[in-house]
Amino acid sequence: MPAPDAIRNVAIIAHVDHGKTTLVDAILAQSGVFRENAEREDCVLDSNPLERERGITILSKNCAVDWRYDDGEVMRVNVIDTPGHADFGGEVERVLRMADGVLLLVDAAEGPMPQTRFVLGKALGIGLRPIVVVNKCDKADARIEAVVDSVFDLLVDLGADDEALDFPVLYASGRDGWAVKDPHDEASRETGVKMLMDTVRQQIPAPSNPGEGPLRFQVTSLDRNDFVGRIVIGRVLGGSMRAGMPVIVHGEEGRVQTRTGRILAFEGLGRREVEVVGAGDLCAIEGLETAGIGDTITCLEDPITLPRVGIDEPTLHMLFRVNDGPFAGRDGKFVTSRQIRDRLDRELEANVALRVEQGPTAESFRVSGRGLLHLGVLLEQMRREGYEVVVGRPEVVLREIDGTVHEPWERMSVDAPPDASGPVIEQVGARGGEVVSVDPVGNRIRIEGLIPARGLIGMRTRLLNASGGEAILHHTFEEWRPAGPPRRDRANGVMVSTETGRATTYALLTLSERAMMFVEPGDEVYQGMIVGENSRDNDLDVNPAKSKAFSNMREANKDATVVLKAARRMTLEMALEYIAEDEAVEITPVAIRMRKIVLAEVERRRQVRRDRQKTAGVGN
Structure with a gap:
């Protein structure tokens, strides 16, 4: 069991496709997790088939690296790979609670993006200090100095304090496996990611949790094994936990006394059974079937309940119904309302940003999520598992504030060729949006603005058509505003x-x-x-x-x-x-x-x- 001062818990924040999973690959390889003659795949943290296909991180993962420094000290670095898409913000908000600092990864050409802003704002809100890593510095269109300035402006805009604004900067190429302090010093690239790991030891604080005293453990995510059932994952915030010890689980519906099963510490990409885990470390625990996300686990002598992690509310909902078409039951194994409901209930165990309610009929369910990608990934997973379902049009979730109906607005960013900027701006205006800025970024134009969430439904396809397939749209939740009049989105029958x-x-x-x-x-x-x-x-x-x-x-x-x-x-x-x-x-x-x-x-x-x-x- 490593001492608390020999542990660093660090989360990686990055926009979709800015290369965080590739950088983690390099850290794992250079720490000796893989044997020299072992076969391995790229993007090892993206283990879900959907993640590999789409090139995005959907589920947060943990891995542990024992890094040996030049002075002989071995540091346990728990690396937390977080989703880069705001639709999976429910994952982001929970796993940041396990970290003591963050690596803010930005693309050397694209710079910080709307969803980088979303996750970074969450991290600053709980006091995590950033280390900025400008990745893909070997790109032909890299604009390194401008990107660092953009990161500084973003931190100022998010209200960061002076300590956070004095951030260290490293320049990296995750694909080539190096991270250095001077992007023009090619000789230093031979050291690999050593400078990055040195900076992690110096800048990320050790866990401040007391090693002595009563046990305090908070559940941040869940896993499941067909043989042992539910596995809870989280961080020991105080004291220590032993296998088989009696504990109290503090859930939303009260307290339950139980006993821990096996305790699994993270080691490389896998888990290793241990007898005890101490304060500051991350672990997985078997045998706690009643524990859910956000619950506190304590010892019997001093049961202290920790505040639950707040999760942003859903912004989109859809109606799931039993397939009543003439081809129903021909392709799928699971087609009844009971089977669909059981699958949605299982999803609720780990997908805390999801909401499921009974629909207007006994065979329908209203499912709410953080965005179209969030619900689309759930449907794709169900489809691959053999389910048949009919879903209605996505609708935004409305909220009544001070007696007035409000709708969600999103901050959006569109990268498009210069000759497509006019049609893109026209699409934003036609859907009730507001253009805030139009700036050149390399050989493209970046259009930023605000738009109602319902205006984004169907917008991606329209932008691709207007730009010859070259426009790239990103968006994240910004605020609630009074709901506007309804509008027709599709011009054709x-x-x-x-x-x-x-x-x-x-x-x-x-x-x-x-x-x-x-x-x-x-x-x-x-x-x-x-x-x-x-x-x-x-x-x-x-x-x-x-x-x-x-x-x-x-x-x-x-x-x-x-x-x-x-x-x-x-x-x-x-x-x-x-x-x-x-x-x-x-x-x-x-x-x-x-x-x-x-x-x-x-x-x-x-x-x-x-x-x-x-x-x-x-x-x-």
Whole structure:
């Protein structure tokens, strides 16, 4: 068990794709975690398949490095890799409680981004000092001095004190495995990340928790093992914990006396069983089935309850429903409302930023999260596990403040080519946003502003279309403002299938003349399924399964070669952004389909008529 003064707990803060997981790879490799002849993958902390595919960190991870310094001292450095996307801020806020300092990682070309601001603000709020690491200094468009100035301005804007403003700066290339104090001294790069680890020892304080006294442990995250059940992860804030000792779990619903199981300390990328863990260190504990995130674990003699970690409220909600389409149950293993509810309940154990409520029917659930990516990742995980579910359009969570309904506003940043800046600004204005600044960054233009959260739904796709696929949008929650009037986000109507069958080339050739199709010949379609985007603003009922009528009359001309425009294939997030209020996305392990909530054409017409009568009645 290392002494508290030989421990450093450090969290890494960075925007998506600024290279924090790659830098951790270099620290692990140079500390001797991997054998020289061992095979290993890049981005070892991104162990979730979704993280590897998307190149983002979704779940925070812990790893421990025993770093040997030149004076012979061995320091236990607990590295906490945090998500870089604000949608996973529930993870960020909890894991920062385990740290005593932070590495603020920024891209040498892009500089600090909106979500860097979000996480850094949380860290400064609990008194953590930053070490600034300018990463990717080997990029051709690196602007190192300007980025350091931007970090200083950001800290001033966030209200940092003089101590935090006097931050040390290192210049790094995580890919090449070096972090140095002088970016122009190429000889110093041979030392690898040694200067970074020296700075961690000097600048990050040792845990201030008392080694003597009663046990105090706070749960910051949960894990699960099929053999041992729930595993709680957190930091020993005082005293020490032994395997098998009697403890009290202080939860939201009261106290429960129990006994700890095995205690696992972090070692490299894995965990090692230990008998005792002391103050300041991080560990995982088995056997505490009643403990939840934010709970305090104490000894019997002096049960002191610690304040719970506050988590920002959700800003977006969607309705999850049982799949009632004609293809229901064909692709998935879990299709009933009970199975969907059980899966959502399991997600609530570890995903503290999520909220689940009963929907308007027994077979529907209202699920609230921090953003479209947050809910989209949950749906993608469920899809891969074999679930079928139908989800409605994302809606922003409204809040009543002083008798007035408020909606969330987001701080946004768009990087785009100079010739696309006009269409981008036009999109921001059309969705009720405010442009704050337009600045050149390298050979691109950065447009920053504020926009209502509902204006962001569907905006990413529109920006890509307006910029030839080159615009990059980032955003994070800023504040609550009085809700504005409703607005229509989608200018075009959709084509809705009237038949169930397989789409034919003959039918799609005619339809594609006036629409962008979402299906290709041979794709299965059903009544009520959305098969294309109409060129006008109204919905159009069509038959994509119509086949060519044959006769015994011989045609004079030969069949011409048929050339169909390529169909637009929707990803899950694109489909969720695209649908309107009366539409939904059907998600199965093998397909993502957009559809009308009411499938039958006749019933939809009746619904439209009833809505018009209601509107007329209100007007009178």
